[in-house]
Amino acid sequence: MKLYYANLSPYTRKVMATAIITGLTDKIETIDLMTDGKFTPTPELKKANPLGKIPALLLANGETVVDSPVICEYLNTKSVKGSIYPKEEQAYFFQRKLEALADGCTDATLLRRYESVRPPELQSAEWDAKQKEKMTLSFQYFDSVASKLGTSEFFIGEISVVAMIDYADIRFPQENWLSTAPNLKKWYDQVSKLPLFSETAPKK
Amino acid sequence: MKLYYANLSPYTRKVMATAIITGLTDKIETIDLMTDGKFTPTPELKKANPLGKIPALLLANGETVVDSPVICEYLNTKSVKGSIYPKEEQAYFFQRKLEALADGCTDATLLRRYESVRPPELQSAEWDAKQKEKMTLSFQYFDSVASKLGTSEFFIGEISVVAMIDYADIRFPQENWLSTAPNLKKWYDQVSKLPLFSETAPKK
Numbered sequence: 345m346k347l348y349y350a351n352l353s354p355y356t357r358k359v360m361a362t363a364i365i366t367g368l369t370d371k372i373e374t375i376d377l378m379t380d381g382k383f384t385p386t387p388e389l390k391k392a393n394p395l396g397k398i399p400a401l402l403l404a405n406g407e408t409v410v411d412s413p414v415i416c417e418y419l420n421t422k423s424v425k426g427s428i429y430p431k432e433e434q435a436y437f438f439q440r441k442l443e444a445l446a447d448g449c450t451d452a453t454l455l456r457r458y459e460s461v462r463p464p465e466l467q468s469a470e471w472d473a474k475q476k477e478k479m480t481l482s483f484q485y486f487d488s489v490a491s492k493l494g495t496s497e498f499f500i501g502e503i504s505v506v507a508m509i510d511y512a513d514i515r516f517p518q519e520n521w522l523s524t525a526p527n528l529k530k531w532y533d534q535v536s537k538l539p540l541f542s543e544t545a546p547k548k
Numbered sequence: 549m550k551l552y553y554a555n556l557s558p559y560t561r562k563v564m565a566t567a568i569i570t571g572l573t574d575k576i577e578t579i580d581l582m583t584d585g586k587f588t589p590t591p592e593l594k595k596a597n598p599l600g601k602i603p604a605l606l607l608a609n610g611e612t613v614v615d616s617p618v619i620c621e622y623l624n625t626k627s628v629k630g631s632i633y634p635k636e637e638q639a640y641f642f643q644r645k646l647e648a649l650a651d652g653c654t655d656a657t658l659l660r661r662y663e664s665v666r667p668p669e670l671q672s673a674e675w676d677a678k679q680k681e682k683m684t685l686s687f688q689y690f691d692s693v694a695s696k697l698g699t700s701e702f703f704i705g706e707i708s709v710v711a712m713i714d715y716a717d718i719r720f721p722q723e724n725w726l727s728t729a730p731n732l733k734k735w736y737d738q739v740s741k742l743p744l745f746s747e748t749a750p751k752k
Contacts, residue, residue: 395685444618462675
């Protein structure tokens with residue numbers, strides 16, 4: 345399998361962490377699309393994924409799997425080790441909710457990033473505030489459920505939350521998001537140095 | 549179950565079509581968040597979904613399910629009728645790819661919509677072109693796989709594609725997207741009048 349990849353991408357990170365849990369790291373060849381610190385959607389990527397987004401997984405039969413939740417689910421079906429989903433239904437849907445909300449918060453972070461690199465005269469404070477509110481309410485939510493997050497066994501929800509936190513910190517370090525969410529910070533400080541997260545962490 | 553809802557929302561439409569297939573329509577009470585033709589995220593919605601987005605499904609136990617792929621999957625586990633997923637693995641992941649790409653194309657359509665309602669002096673032609681390319685390549689892709697789309701049995705992929713097409717047409721009717729994709733248009737013309745789609749269609 346080949347993975348269109350960027351180390352900075354929080355969505356790609358979900359896939360790399362899933363590969364570790366499922367024991368598939370050695371089966372995945374990564375194709376790095378960061379050049380000179382900038383993500384460049386190549387014609388090959390756009391052929392694999394018309395949205396021009398990473399991650400996109402290329403299978404041996406030529407088929408493509410997108411987007412990150414689907415790639416992670418696909419890899420899980422091929423697992424030779426652990427699972428990224430709990431078996432019990434309520435726990436399963438809690439993890440899927442964590443994943444969807446963390447991805448959505450990351451989407452808002454990314455939209456703010458795009459806004460911030462527009463020519464200054466085209467930047468909208470209103471748009472930035474709208475996306476920032478999504479981050480604020482998401483961090484409040486994750487803070488409120490921090491005691492329910494795993495500290496030794498990790499599923500797709502916890503993975504997505506760590507990816508979200510690190511990406512917010514990379515793009516808006518001056519906003520110090522974890523300082524707004526003390527329970528979440530405590531959890532993050534406890535787990536982020538473990539191999540699953542340190543080995544997939546973005547290189548700043 | 550209660551569903552934060554808007555008739556115009558293509559993501560909500562996926563849930564309503566899933567409810568029909570799974571025989572759960574009568575179990576879902578919709579809470580309409582369109583007032584005077586405008587989507588208004590209420591404090592209640594933001595409490596249920598910190599991203600302030602619809603659809604969000606409220607369960608009897610107070611828990612919330614988000615986002616549309618997860619809600620559809622949840623409803624499918626409660627089905628008293630059909631399934632929105634094919635059983636065979638390759639067919640399943642094809643449907644999930646269709647869903648992810650159609651949702652992604654709809655995301656691009658929505659971002660263009662948001663851009664178009666900014667004050668004119670803050671609108672970026674470059675941003676619009678970037679999102680429009682995602683629509684162009686997505687419609688090309690769906691045109692290329694039109695012969696693989698179901699015409700009598702429908703899964704989450706076909707549902708998402710119809711939702712995508714109708715939303716593009718509502719927001720950018722002058723661009724006539726289906727005219728760029730003749731095979732997809734033929735498929736759409738064949739299926740869109742069937743009850744699953746006509747009963748969930750946005751009221752313009």
